[in-house]
Every structure is written in C-alpha cells, then in structure tokens.
Amino acid sequence: MPEPLLKIRDLHVGYGKKPILRGATYDVLPGECLTLLGANGSGKSTSLNAVCGFVTPTSGSVLFDGTETAGLPPHKIFGHGIAQVSQARDLFPDLTVEDNLRLGAMRRGGKALSQTLAHVYDRFPRLAERRRQATRTLSGGEQQMVAIGRAMMSGPRLLLLDEPSGGLSPQFCEEIALIIDALKAEGVTLLMVEQNLNLAFRAADRFIVLRDGAVVDGGDVRAMAGDHDAIVRNIYL
Amino acid sequence: MSQTKMPSARQRRLRSWLFWAVPAVLLLLPLATNPYTQFIANGILISVLVTLGFTLVIGNLGQLAFANTAFFGIGAYASAILAAKLGVPWLLTIPLAGAFGALGGFLASSAALRGIRSYYLAIITLAFGELMRWAYLHAKPVTGGTDGMPMPRETLLGTSLSDDTLKFYIFLAVTVLLVKATLNLMRSRFGRAVMAVRENEVATASLAIPTARVILVTFMWSGFVVGCAGALFARHVGHVFPESFGMLHLIASFAMVLVGGLGSVLGAVLGAVLLTALPEYLRAFPGMEELFFGLIVAGVLVAMPMGLASLLRRVSPIFVERFYREAP
Ligand SMILES: Nc1ncnc2c1ncn2[C@@H]1O[C@H](COP(=O)(O)OP(=O)(O)OP(=O)(O)O)[C@@H](O)[C@H]1O
Numbered sequence: 001m002p003e004p005l006l007k008i009r010d011l012h013v014g015y016g017k018k019p020i021l022r023g024a025t026y027d028v029l030p031g032e033c034l035t036l037l038g039a040n041g042s043g044k045s046t047s048l049n050a051v052c053g054f055v056t057p058t059s060g061s062v063l064f065d066g067t068e069t070a071g072l073p074p075h076k077i078f079g080h081g082i083a084q085v086s087q088a089r090d091l092f093p094d095l096t097v098e099d100n101l102r103l104g105a106m107r108r109g110g111k112a113l114s115q116t117l118a119h120v121y122d123r124f125p126r127l128a129e130r131r132r133q134a135t136r137t138l139s140g141g142e143q144q145m146v147a148i149g150r151a152m153m154s155g156p157r158l159l160l161l162d163e164p165s166g167g168l169s170p171q172f173c174e175e176i177a178l179i180i181d182a183l184k185a186e187g188v189t190l191l192m193v194e195q196n197l198n199l200a201f202r203a204a205d206r207f208i209v210l211r212d213g214a215v216v217d218g219g220d221v222r223a224m225a226g227d228h229d230a231i232v233r234n235i236y237l
Numbered sequence: 238m239s240q241t242k243m244p245s246a247r248q249r250r251l252r253s254w255l256f257w258a259v260p261a262v263l264l265l266l267p268l269a270t271n272p273y274t275q276f277i278a279n280g281i282l283i284s285v286l287v288t289l290g291f292t293l294v295i296g297n298l299g300q301l302a303f304a305n306t307a308f309f310g311i312g313a314y315a316s317a318i319l320a321a322k323l324g325v326p327w328l329l330t331i332p333l334a335g336a337f338g339a340l341g342g343f344l345a346s347s348a349a350l351r352g353i354r355s356y357y358l359a360i361i362t363l364a365f366g367e368l369m370r371w372a373y374l375h376a377k378p379v380t381g382g383t384d385g386m387p388m389p390r391e392t393l394l395g396t397s398l399s400d401d402t403l404k405f406y407i408f409l410a411v412t413v414l415l416v417k418a419t420l421n422l423m424r425s426r427f428g429r430a431v432m433a434v435r436e437n438e439v440a441t442a443s444l445a446i447p448t449a450r451v452i453l454v455t456f457m458w459s460g461f462v463v464g465c466a467g468a469l470f471a472r473h474v475g476h477v478f479p480e481s482f483g484m485l486h487l488i489a490s491f492a493m494v495l496v497g498g499l500g501s502v503l504g505a506v507l508g509a510v511l512l513t514a515l516p517e518y519l520r521a522f523p524g525m526e527e528l529f530f531g532l533i534v535a536g537v538l539v540a541m542p543m544g545l546a547s548l549l550r551r552v553s554p555i556f557v558e559r560f561y562r563e564a565p
C-alpha cells in the first residue's frame with residue numbers, strides 16, 4: 001500500500017446545529033480516482049467542500065500529503081495543490097473562455113502558464129476554437145470542459161470533481177472518462193462525486209459509499225464489476 | 238451581443254499609434270483657441286481623469302462606491318494647502334495630491350473590505366463625501382472654511398502658472414500619462430482579476446486570487462488618479478471652495494461615466510469630453526440649458542445603454558477594450 005495522498009480522519013462537518021458528516025474516515029491514494037457515492041443530501045458535496053476549505057470542519061483531520069489542511073482558508077488549500085470543480089461550476093459567464101482559464105492560474109505566469117494553457121487546449125480542442133467566446137454562450141458540456149480546464153490550469157495534485165456528468169449526455173460522459181484517464185496518466189489524483197454509475201465505475205479505481213455522514217461501504221471498482229445492483233441497494237435503500 | 242470581436246494584431250498596432258496621435262494633435266490646440274475655449278479645454282482634461290477614476294471602481298470593479306468626489310476634493314485641498322501653506326511648488330503637489338487621494342481610496346475600500354456591498358456601500362461612501370465637505374467648511378485654519386483656499390502665484394520657466402496655455406500642456410501631459418498607466422494596468426493580469434471580482438467574488442477567491450488586495454489596489458489607484466485631477470483643478474480655478482465638491486459634482490461625474498460607457502476607459506474620455514463641453518454650447522439657449530442637457534443625456538442612454546464607447550466599438554474592433562464586458 002502506498003502512503004495515501006489525502007487522509008481523512010473522523011471528519012465532522014455541520015451547517016449550524018445540523019450535522020452532515022459524522023466521523024467520515026477514508027483515504028485517497030496517489031494517482032487513483034476515488035468515487036464518492038451516496039443518496040442526494042448524504043453529504044458528498046459537503047465532503048469535497050471540507051477538503052478544499054469552502055466549509056470548515058467542526059472536528060477531525062484532513063491531511064494532504066502530510067499537511068493538516070482542515071481549517072485553512074480556500075486560497076491556502078488551493079496553494080497546496082487542491083483544486084475543485086464544484087457542482088455549480090462557478091465560472092465567470094461573461095468572460096471569455098481564455099480569461100476563465102487564465103484566472104485558474106493567476107499565481108503563475110509567463111512560460112509555465114502559456115505551456116499549461118496550450119496543454120489544456122490540446123486536451124479540449126473545442127475550447128481552443130471558442131477561446132474568445134463569452135463562456136455563457138457555450139453548451140453545458142463545453143462549460144464543464146472550461147471548469148475542468150480551469151482547475152487544471154493551477155497544476156493541481158488533487159482534483160475534486162463534483163458530478164462532472166451532471167446534466168450531460170452519455171457521449172459527454174465518455175469524454176469525461178477519457179479526460180480522467182488522461183489526468184491520471186499525468187499523475188493527478190482525483191476525488192470524484194458521481195451519480196452516474198456507468199461513469200463512476202468506468203473512470204474510478206475505488207469507490208466509497210456515504211450514509212448518515214459516515215462511510216458505510218467501499219471497495220475496488222473492478223471487483224464490483226457487473227454487480228451494480230448490490231451497490232445501488234446499499235446506497236439508496 | 239454574444240461575441241465581441243477582438244482587434245487583430247494589425248489593429249492593435251494601429252490603436253497604439255492612434256493613442257499617441259490624439260495628444261500629438263492636441264498639442265496644436267492652443268493655436269485654435271481663444272482664452273475662453275482654452276479654459277474649457279483645460280476643464281475637460283480634468284473631467285477625463287475624474288471620470289476615469291470613477292469608472293474604475295463602479296464599472297470595472299463593480300462596487301457601488303460614490304467616494305469619487307471626496308477623492309477629488311482631497312486632492313484639490315491637498316494641493317492648495319501644500320502650495321499655499323507649505324510653499325511646495327504646485328507641480329510637485331500633483332503626485333502628492335494623488336497620494337492623498339489614494340489614502341482616501343484606502344479609507345473607502347475599508348468599507349468594501351468589511352463586506353459592505355451595494356446600497357450600503359453607496360450610502361457609506363456618500364457619507365464619506367459629505368463628511369469631507371464638512372471638514373473643508375469647519376477646519377477653517379487649514380482649509381479657509383467658507384472663504385476657501387487661494388492658490389499662490391507661481392511661475393514656471395518664466396511663465397506665470399495662471400497662463401491657460403501653459404496649464405493646458407501640463408494638464409495634457411498628466412492626463413495622457415494617467416490614462417496610459419490605467420489602460421496598461423487594466424490590460425494586465427491585474428485587470429483580469431479586477432473583472433473576475435466584479436463577476437463572481439466567491440469564485441475568484443476560491444481560485445486563490447487575493448480579492449481583498451484587488452479591491453484595495455483598485456480603490457487606491459482610482460483615488461490616486463482623481464486626487465491628481467484635484468491638484469489640476471486647484472490650479473485651474475485658482476481658488477478652492479467647499480461647494481465645488483458636493484453632490485452636483487458627483488452626479489455630473491456619474492452621468493459622464495454612464496454616457497461614456499460604464500467600465501470603459503475610452504468611455505470615460507468620451508463622456509467627460511461631451512458632458513463638460515455640452516453646457517458651454519447650451520449657453521446659447523438661456524433658460525433651457527438644464528432641459529436640453531437632461532434630454533441629451535437621456536437620449537444618449539436610451540439610444541446607447543452601453544454609452545458612446547459602444548458606438549465606436551461597433552465601428553471598429555480597434556476600440557474594443559481588453560476585459561470590457563458588453564452587457565448581455
Ligand atoms: N450551506 C448550507 N447550509 C445549510 N445546509 C446545507 C448547506 N449546504 C448543504 N446543506 C445541507 O447538507 C446536506 C448535504 O448536502 P450536500 O450538498 O453535501 O449533499 P450531496 O450529497 O452532495 O447531495 P446531491 O447528490 O444532491 O448533490 C443537505 O441536506 C443540504 O441541505
């Protein structure tokens with residue numbers, strides 16, 4: 001077993017008095033793609049938000065490559081190399097595609113930035129064609145590419161993807177799976193939330209299931225191949 | 238308007254050439270003016286800077302802050318006090334007035350940085366402006382109170398600084414310098430961050446962009462530009478009075494921002510030129526001046542909600558500014 005890149009231990013998160021995560025514990029191994037499964041409202045997005053600092057955990061620990069990041073502000077955590085593509089995508093709709101991408105790498109400049117930009121355009125040729133277009137004029141799938149591309153601009157070591165397939169066509173799901181493969185090949189580690197089980201099992205290496213704020217199940221994706229029913233029962237029933 | 242055409246490389250070169258061509262031609266302007274029109278031309282240059290500073294904050298940064306006239310008054314009084322009481326040469330008071338204006342920008346931004354936004358920020362910054370006016374009126378030993386502050390006589394290279402042609406050249410140099418600096422700043426990575434803050438502050442912060450610093454620097458630069466304009470104004474009118482820095486000035490500047498085009502440097506120039514020159518032409522219609530002025534402002538805004546700059550953008554992409562947002 002390699003040392004985990006992200007170690008989450010007994011994590012508690014709540015909004016006001018309402019507890020959402022109640023002692024979640026799991027690891028993300030370097031270079032893998034781990035998928036979080038769970039019913040609507042089970043705290044999947046909250047988990048990702050706790051990792052990237054959008055919400056502050058009430059207790060517990062988030063160790064990223066040996067550094068405690070629980071309680072740090074989002075921009076500090078971002079600086080450590082964790083980027084999130086949130087469920088709402090949070091793009092700048094009136095800015096061009098290229099401005100959106102460049103804003104993902106404000107801290108970097110010059111050559112490194114233009115290399116990464118060229119790399120993102122290689123990966124997403126559709127974005128290269130639309131670089132000067134206002135982002136709001138793009139299709140949902142293209143906007144998702146901008147969101148992923150913008151997260152890549154910072155050269156993250158851990159990428160959090162919240163429902164990358166949300167509202168998108170099956171073809172696009174396959175495209176996302178290819179992107180995830182490519183990112184893994186580059187050594188990026190991924191923590192993903194995905195309701196589309198086909199995509200979840202096509203792209204991920206391992207999965208865990210959240211229920212009542214804790215991890216109730218998990219395992220190797222390959223071992224579960226063909227037995228989606230058992231997982232579905234576990235998640236939603 | 239989904240797609241704004243960006244200027245080509247050739248057009249960008251033409252544009253930078255054009256940028257210097259305009260002031261170069263203006264160097265000849267004093268040959269074509271009489272003392273009265275020269276005075277108006279000088280006032281226009283001041284308005285350009287006032288409008289530029291204003292549009293940066295409300296247009297580019299998207300903060301409903303109305304401390305612009307406060308920056309202007311601070312700059313004017315700083316210049317007058319430094320020149321009259323401390324004997325600082327007026328030319329030197331220009332950057333110093335800018336520094337005081339930037340300090341005003343710092344104070345105004347502290348409200349925004351405390352998370353005060355929209356109407357609340359508007360009312361607080363309006364109060365800041367009125368507070369400054371109260372200070373000019375009541376700090377009589379320093380500001381002269383209702384009597385105001387006269388500018389001392391001074392000569393530069395053997396010419397009196399009350400000479401409007403000499404003033405014109407100095408004003409023009411300061412204006413061109415500050416417009417160019419602002420254009421460069423807004424074209425840079427910093428300008429992109431300014432726009433990102435306007436569009437979505439939370440998303441910007443989550444990308445590790447220091448939004449507080451972006452807000453602070455924009456306010457301070459705005460204050461600097463308008464503060465410098467204040468120093469020019471002090472010399473322009475020769476005597477600084479509190480009444481010059483009230484609501485009327487603020488509303489007039491606001492109209493210049495909107496008529497030119499919110500958030501556009503080019504618009505700031507166009508709006509300032511049109512609305513500063515217009516009242517002079519309307520003097521031909523005594524009793525009807527305000528009516529015509531209002532009608533023209535309303536007419537421009539109905540015909541071109543994005544201001545005069547939008548007209549030029551339609552003519553040629555040369556006039557499309559980096560990071561200018563066309564309304565949907
Ligand atoms: N900012 C907030 N304030 C209060 N409650 C919140 C907030 N954000 C989320 N919640 C609540 O926390 C619970 C978990 O939300 P979360 O977004 O993590 O769910 P999820 O597992 O991602 O669901 P989905 O699959 O629908 O995206 C929900 O009941 C939600 O109402």
Ligand SMILES: [Mg+2]
Nearest residue numbers: 044045046087
């Ligand atoms: Mg969610």
